[in-house]
């Protein structure tokens with residue numbers, strides 16, 4: 001959503017700009033490059049979806065952005081994260097905290113991580129609303145109940161008084177979402193918020209996310225469900241082995257997945273397998289194309305450089321791929337047989353209530 005007029009230069013810049021983000025995880029026996037030099041942006045009103053198999057670095061990316069990742073074992077080795085004109089990765093804790101929870105809301109993959117076990121849902125939601133707005137408790141409570149309804153919590157007026165541990169996984173995920181939204185965030189980072197909910201609720205949540213981005217919120221969304229991506233995303237980032245192998249507008253990526261990994265991923269129509277990657281982390285090369293040992297098209301050039309550079313898939317396209325087959329020398333690029341990609345027209349909103 002671009003502003004028509006009166007936009008100051010500050011507003012012309014993306015809401016979020018991430019550059020060269022690298023996060024390693026130190027364990028007793030080894031150090032894993034969980035996120036290995038990634039760049040991307042999220043605009044106001046835009047939905048950017050991150051897809052990729054289990055272990056590809058989606059959650060570590062999200063948690064690094066807000067500095068919420070546990071250090072140690074994690075270590076943010078490099079990178080800049082600019083949010084609304086301010087560098088937040090190197091900011092002191094107070095600055096970062098002031099961005100977290102208000103301007104930036106972070107919904108963890110594990111919802112209990114977003115909830116405080118010692119307070120009721122109502123206490124947490126009322127408190128969040130009252131931090132951001134001068135309203136009395138009763139007004140905030142009514143608004144809290146409304147928010148719980150919006151995220152699809154049945155009997156919201158009584159559920160508001162329960163404790164987090166009394167909620168199922170899917171319910172906790174939605175409650176955590178309601179609490180995030182109570183802060184009226186400018187950017188919502190949501191790590192698999194629709195995973196353990198039924199289709200009806202999923203359709204309702206997708207509607208809700210659309211309304212929020214229509215009114216200007218930026219949304220960074222992690223999911224394994226390509227149908228959700230099709231229904232929601234403006235742009236897609238495909239991750240493999242801690243790197244972004246392909247990115248672009250959702251229609252283009254779905255119509256013509258360019259990276260051999262994306263092609264493979266999209267052939268398993270619908271939900272990406274939740275299995276851990278076939279190769280263990282140790283088998284993923286540390287430089288060059290991370291996918292090359294599993295790629296049917298591997299050539300010598302795949303192991304050159306730190307990562308293959310990004311090439312446009314078509315001339316002057318925002319759809320780019322990090323694969324040497326697109327450098328103009330090694331063509332023809334591997335092309336997926338037509339018809340195997342997911343139809344991006346899939347409409348989730350038609351599910352019966």
Ligand SMILES: Nc1ncnc2c1ncn2[C@@H]1O[C@H](COP(=O)(O)OP(=O)(O)OP(=O)(O)O)[C@@H](O)[C@H]1O
Nearest residue numbers: 025027034053054055056057058059060061073281
């Ligand atoms: N606390 C941790 N200790 C050790 N390794 C970790 C830890 N957290 C993440 N990792 C490693 O970092 C890599 C990236 O993990 P991440 O959780 O970001 O994957 P993901 O893409 O979110 O996967 P999923 O789809 O399963 O949520 C993986 O190899 C994972 O094993």
Ligand code: NI
Nearest residue numbers: 058059060109
């Ligand atoms: Ni994850």
